Amino acid sequence: xxxxxxxxxxxxxxxxxxxxxxxxxxxxxxxxxxxxxxxxxxxxxxxxxxxxxxxxxxxxxxxxxxxxxxxxxxxxxxxxxxxxxxxxxxxxxxxxxxxxxxxxxxxxxxxxxxxxxxxxxxxxxxxxxxxxxxxxxxxxxxxxxxxxxxxxxxxxxxxxxxxxxxxxxxxxxxxxxxxxxxxxxxxxxxxxxxxxxxxxxxxxxxxxxxxxxxxxxxxxxxxxxxxxxxxxxxxxxxxxxxxxxxxxxxxxxxxxxxxxxxxxxxxxxxxxxxxxxxxxxxxxxxxxxxxxxxxxxxxxxxxxxxxxxxxxxxxxxxxxxxxxxxxxxxxxxxxxxxxxxxxxxxxxxxxxxxxxxxxxxxxxxxxxxxxxxxxxxxxxxxxxxxxxxxxxxxxxxxxxxxxxxxxxxxxxxxxxxxxxxxxxxxxxxxxxxxxxxxxxxxx
Amino acid sequence: xxxxxxxxxxxxxxxxxxxxxxxxxxxxxxxxxxxxxxxxxxxxxxxxxxxxxxxxxxxxxxxxxxxxxxxxxxxxxxxxxxxxxxxxxxxxxxxxxxxxxxxxxxxxxxxxxxxxxxxxxxxxxxxxxxxxxxxxxxxxxxxxxxxxxxxxxxxxxxxxxxxxxxxxxxxxxxxxxxxxxxxxxxxxxxxxxxxxxxxxxxxxxxxxxxxxxxxxxxxxxxxxxxxxxxxxxxxxxxxxxxxxxxxxxxxxxxxxxxxxxxxxxxxxxxxxxxxxxxxxxxx
Numbered sequence: 212x213x214x215x216x217x218x219x220x221x222x223x224x225x226x227x228x229x230x231x232x233x234x235x236x237x238x239x240x241x242x243x244x245x246x247x248x249x250x251x252x253x254x255x256x257x258x259x260x261x262x263x264x265x266x267x268x269x270x271x272x273x274x275x276x277x278x279x280x281x282x283x284x285x286x287x288x289x290x291x292x293x294x295x296x297x298x299x300x301x302x303x304x305x306x307x308x309x310x311x312x313x314x315x316x317x318x319x320x321x322x323x324x325x326x327x328x329x330x331x332x333x334x335x336x337x338x339x340x341x342x343x344x345x346x347x348x349x350x351x352x353x354x355x356x357x358x359x360x361x362x363x364x365x366x367x368x369x370x371x372x373x374x375x376x377x378x379x380x381x382x383x384x385x386x387x388x389x390x391x392x393x394x395x396x397x398x399x400x401x402x403x404x405x406x407x408x409x410x411x412x413x414x415x416x417x418x419x420x421x422x423x424x425x426x427x428x429x430x431x432x433x434x435x436x437x438x439x440x441x442x443x444x445x446x447x448x449x450x451x452x453x454x455x456x457x458x459x460x461x462x463x464x465x466x467x468x469x470x471x472x473x474x475x476x477x478x479x480x481x482x483x484x485x486x487x488x489x490x491x492x493x494x495x496x497x498x499x500x501x502x503x504x505x506x507x508x509x510x511x512x513x514x515x516x517x518x519x520x521x522x523x524x525x526x527x528x529x530x531x532x533x534x535x536x537x538x539x540x541x542x543x544x545x546x547x548x549x550x551x552x553x554x555x556x557x558x559x560x561x562x563x564x565x566x567x568x569x570x571x572x573x574x575x576x577x578x579x580x581x582x583x584x585x586x587x588x589x590x591x592x593x594x595x596x597x598x599x600x601x602x603x604x605x606x607x608x609x610x611x612x613x614x615x616x617x618x619x620x621x622x623x624x625x626x627x628x629x630x631x632x633x634x635x636x637x638x639x640x641x642x643x644x645x646x647x648x649x650x651x652x653x654x
Numbered sequence: 655x656x657x658x659x660x661x662x663x664x665x666x667x668x669x670x671x672x673x674x675x676x677x678x679x680x681x682x683x684x685x686x687x688x689x690x691x692x693x694x695x696x697x698x699x700x701x702x703x704x705x706x707x708x709x710x711x712x713x714x715x716x717x718x719x720x721x722x723x724x725x726x727x728x729x730x731x732x733x734x735x736x737x738x739x740x741x742x743x744x745x746x747x748x749x750x751x752x753x754x755x756x757x758x759x760x761x762x763x764x765x766x767x768x769x770x771x772x773x774x775x776x777x778x779x780x781x782x783x784x785x786x787x788x789x790x791x792x793x794x795x796x797x798x799x800x801x802x803x804x805x806x807x808x809x810x811x812x813x814x815x816x817x818x819x820x821x822x823x824x825x826x827x828x829x830x831x832x833x834x835x836x837x838x839x840x841x842x843x844x845x846x847x848x849x850x851x852x853x854x855x856x857x858x859x860x861x862x863x864x865x866x867x868x869x870x871x872x873x874x875x876x877x878x879x880x881x882x883x884x885x886x887x888x889x890x891x892x893x894x895x896x897x898x899x900x901x902x903x904x905x906x907x908x909x910x911x912x913x914x915x916x917x918x919x920x921x922x923x924x925x926x927x928x929x930x931x932x933x934x935x936x937x
Contacts, residue, residue, distance in 0.1 A: 320770075345683035
């Protein structure tokens with residue numbers, strides 16, 4: 212396969228902080244070194260880009276990036292916020308230049324970075340299609356030929372003669388994506404912008420990118436935090452971490468290793484169907500499941516979805532199930548584990564008498580079900596707990612979600628005393644204590 | 655598919671590497687930007703393009719009252735209204751070009767940050783859209799000129815008016831040159847923006863707009879070099895000479911302004927070219 216994009220030793224340095232007299236000093240020094248024929252002194256003191264650690268002013272937003280993208284390939288780029296994904300796309304679309312290294316591309320690049328690429332708010336949708344098309348390098352007649360197709364794809368026909376400033380952000384993205392996708396670029400670069408659109412449009416956009424790459428052999432670079440769309444669209448993916456390429460390879464293994472590094476997912480107090488699907492393991496009937504997990508939420512007693520609790524309020528683990536076929540014996544196990552994956556506590560649904568009665572006397576018919584497990588008050592300590600979950604249709608299916616969610620508990624104290632220095636334990640329950648006077652040693 | 659088009663992105667490109675061919679291939683965009691600048695200005699207004707006419711009329715009136723009536727500055731024997739309007743029409747074009755191009759990077763950071771196209775397209779589009787505006791104001795000036803001419807005032811338009819395209823070229827070049835130079839310098843440090851705000855005003859007084867050059871030479875004596883060294887002076891004077899028959903015209907002065915413009919434009923393009931590569935990081 213011939214390559215379309217070749218990235219060699221690309222690095223990009225940024226300076227943090229404000230621009231002012233201090234940066235002017237650095238600029239003078241840089242110019243002075245240049246006159247002396249030396250290298251840029253600041254390129255040496257760059258640090259790894261870690262968002263949450265303090266350090267010097269110069270950081271490498273990208274460091275020594277090397278990879279190639281082939282013709283007709285759809286490459287997914289994933290990583291945490293600040294990993295350098297967007298910076299990389301900016302370099303590719305020539306918005307700014309790399310500090311070192313080189314990027315070679317073959318053919319026209321259309322990029323869609325952020326929402327509303329180059330729309331002028333005062334102009335109408337129609338005028339903006341022409342303007343935007345021209346900005347992306349299209350000729351006027353090309354735009355005219357594709358105009359109806361673009362409007363049709365965007366689904367904004369009614370608004371086409373209204374100034375773009377009256378558009379919703381979703382309509383903005385629809386129009387912008389429609390223009391970029393119909394430009395017939397050899398390389399299409401799409402940053403996390405589709406998230407603004409609704410599900411229908413996202414599916415449409417992903418379908419379009421698919422047909423563009425498979426049908427016309429064009430190259431697509433796609434950044435997203437939505438693992439489901441990455442998986443459905445891309446053949447290969449790279450995982451970025453702190454400005455470097457952490458891993459690259461086949462999309463399934465990269466997505467899995469991203470999810471296992473897990474730092475994004477487990478902090479969320481609510482997981483949707485797609486995310487759960489990507490994380491679940493065990494005995495799964497993919498083609499004809501008897502049930503699926505639609506959502507898992509952590510709630511407090513007033514049904515608010517949270518990931519922070521006090522030890523004196525209950526933690527509810529709520530599981531939304533959709534049952535397709537009758538289930539005779541549904542069993543659920545919840546485990547609390549610590550950061551080293553040691554099991555702290557296990558609770559089974561069948562431990563509860565009422566639940567057991569229900570299961571034994573009723574067959575679970577197709578429909579939607581809510582299941583709730585309550586971790587009662589006054590047991591947990593001041594700690595971050597992780598959850599594992601097993602959902603079992605006995606002898607047929609067994610879904611395992613391992614260390615898939617977390618929540619933090621703040622110890623509330625008993626009797627108005629917090630005694631925090633004694634909270635360094637897995638549990639801090641309120642036990643019975645007694646004090647009895649045995650004998651009075653009277654003088 | 656033009657797979658043959660290979661492009662290499664590296665940290666620095668050659669300073670003199672100005673890709674005119676690329677700019678030409680984006681000419682459709684240039685046209686659209688001109689349209690955008692021109693159309694977007696009077697959207698959501700009632701008077702619309704009338705504003706292009708109202709502004710010079712009122713400025714002329716104020717100048718006539720203040721400089722003509724109050725300060726009694728002579729106007730080379732020309733009708734005051736024509737004299738001021740002539741200067742204002744020209745000066746407006748230059749000043750608008752300068753003001754608008756000088757914040758190209760800062761004002762358009764939002765487009766520049768998302769998509770690539772030859773950055774020079776934007777300042778060039780400003781020069782052209784202002785040309786349209788100048789056209790309207792120039793027509794207004796012609797209406798006044800014809801009126802005064804028919805009513806027997808002493809104005810002598812002559813064949814020098816065929817120099818108008820060249821004068822416009824000079825003004826456009828000067829405005830563009832100063833503008834892109836300043837816009838390049840302001841991407842990181844905004845100091846020059848503050849300089850520009852009152853700088854353009856001061857610049858106007860160093861140009862024979864509210865006074866004739868002859869008066870400056872006579873009254874200012876050894877200080878009159880400020881006006882003479884000003885590259886806009888010969889442009890304004892030639893314009894006055896061509897349409898009103900009064901003022902100073904010399905090929906030498908035109909040559910001086912041309913040379914000045916070429917050097918300025920060269921320096922401006924050079925800095926612009928250097929800055930456009932990475933300005934998104936610092937703007």
